[in-house]
Amino acid sequence: MGLKDRFEIVLNSPVYYAGQSMTGKLIVELKKPKKIKGLYLKYFGKGYVHWNEGWGTTMVSHSNLEIYLMQYQLVCGNETDEYKLTEGRHVFEFNCQLPPDLPSSFEGHFGRISYSVKAIIDRPLKNDYVAKQSLTIVSIFDLNRCSLAAMPVEERSSKTFWGHSKPLNMSVNIPVRGFVPGQVIPMKVLLSNESEVLVKSLEATLKQVPALPPSFLQFCSIIDLRYQLNVKAKVSGCHRSLKLPIEVIIGNIPLMAYEMPISGNQTLCDVPGLSPPYNQLPNSQPPPYTVIFPPSVEYGDLPPPSYEESTRHGSLNREGSQEASNGNAEAREFSPLYPVYRFETARVQTVG
Known part of the structure; x- marks a missing residue:
């Protein structure tokens, strides 16, 4: 796009739980009008594994793929006739209801589970404009x-x-x-x-x-x-x-009869590469995450967790590396965020 153009996905949270509504904004700023066929959003989640066995000419590669989420949404345009996207700033709010049976994001040596939102401007007889934002999905595992x-x-x-x-x-x-x-x-x-x-x-x-x-x-x-x-x-x-x-x-919901977490500085860590406002939160407070608890159990006294970035494991042919090598500047490596609780026992252990 032009030097003054902007095409960006801003999620309202970098973390969502399976079953929640994923919300955000798509921001398009144009210095001049553009003719398009359509502006789309693609919500995508997949699991992928790959490993090799053997050596040299006897080496055998194994891989598998699962698709957990694939939804398309037409933001503007009608897919057939040309549509004129005027100059200036356009903000499109979006909402995607996540299925309750999504596995948690994961990065490993031989496999990964990844989720993303991709925006596509379909231009007639020209290359598409693409913006992509990765995010963490957490599946509730109630101990x-x-x-x-x-x-x-x-x-x-x-x-x-x-x-x-x-x-x-x-x-x-x-x-x-x-x-x-x-x-x-x-x-x-x-x-x-x-x-x-x-x-x-x-x-x-x-x-x-x-x-x-x-x-x-x-x-x-x-x-x-x-x-x-x-x-x-x-x-x-x-x-x-x-x-x-x-x-x-x-798990990610603690055993209530064994030990309850304590409340405290439940802050979202400063994660490089996330879109604003995640790194510009007032008073270092996290966004109002809403954990979906099982309806038959009451967790009113459970303090909210913080969300911390996992340490990456050196891993297989990553989507980010593959896409970047194909010229997609939006692609980048991504480390999931997972809920972390504070406990009195942990605080005592670190004293002195």
């Missing part, structure tokens, strides 16, 4: 409705070492299996060492980032997301460590 989430965890493991007849025993206890981002996972670890092999250290790791999509990625049939807590007793010498893997469940 109060997952029977496994509230169950306590007790796992045991043992190991014998070369030259030692007696074992090293380890047991791990966790009060519940289900947690939400921002919550501390308390563990009670008991070691019983009859092997006489020295235990040098004890460590526990959860291999993900603080802002997390929910376990299982419900409504997606090509990606299954699991979280594993690894507890390891590192021993001396050439012996291998004793390891105990424990699956935990990550």
Whole structure:
């Protein structure tokens, strides 16, 4: 478009929950009138996986694709006759009712679930104008409705070492299996060492980032997301460590009977690349997000979460990279935002 022209999608929120109405504005500013066939909006969401197996001439590529959202909306024009879009500023408000069965946005090494809004100006006998805005969709995973989430965890493991007849025993206890981002996972670890092999250290790791999509990625049939807590007793010498893997469940509505979040500075992080007004919020307050809770459960006392950007994993042939290589300047890499709660236990852990 011309140097003084503007063609931009501005969403009212960078985060929407499945089942909500996604709203925003399409802004078109023209320095002179333009003849068009139509101005369209395309709401699109898909899941894609890709990985390779083998090496060299034996390498086999695997991929799969699912479409979750594909809706078109004619903003102006009639698709057949030419329509004259006058000079000046045009603001078109839009609304898209999201289906309730959308999986959460996800970025991984071998797959992704992505959502976007694309605006297209269809020009007769000329290249189309295209604007694109990515966004995060969050699918509600209520831990109060997952029977496994509230169950306590007790796992045991043992190991014998070369030259030692007696074992090293380890047991791990966790009060519940289900947690939400921002919550501390308390563990009670008991070691019983009859092997006489020295235990040098004890460590526990959860291999993900603080802002997390929910376990299982419900409504997606090509990606299954699991979280594993690894507890390891590192021993001396050439012996291998004793390891105990424990699956935990990550949701985005916390277990009310276990621990309630606290209210506080629930701010939306400053995310580069998002359209205004997301990075220009007064008093650093987030927009009024409305979480859709299951209608049969009352969560009136649940403080709102903040929304934090996930750390990107180096990943497959990204749509953004592919589109940018094809000359689409609107394409860019996107990191989803996920709800993160504040807890008193987490605050205590960071003191001192």
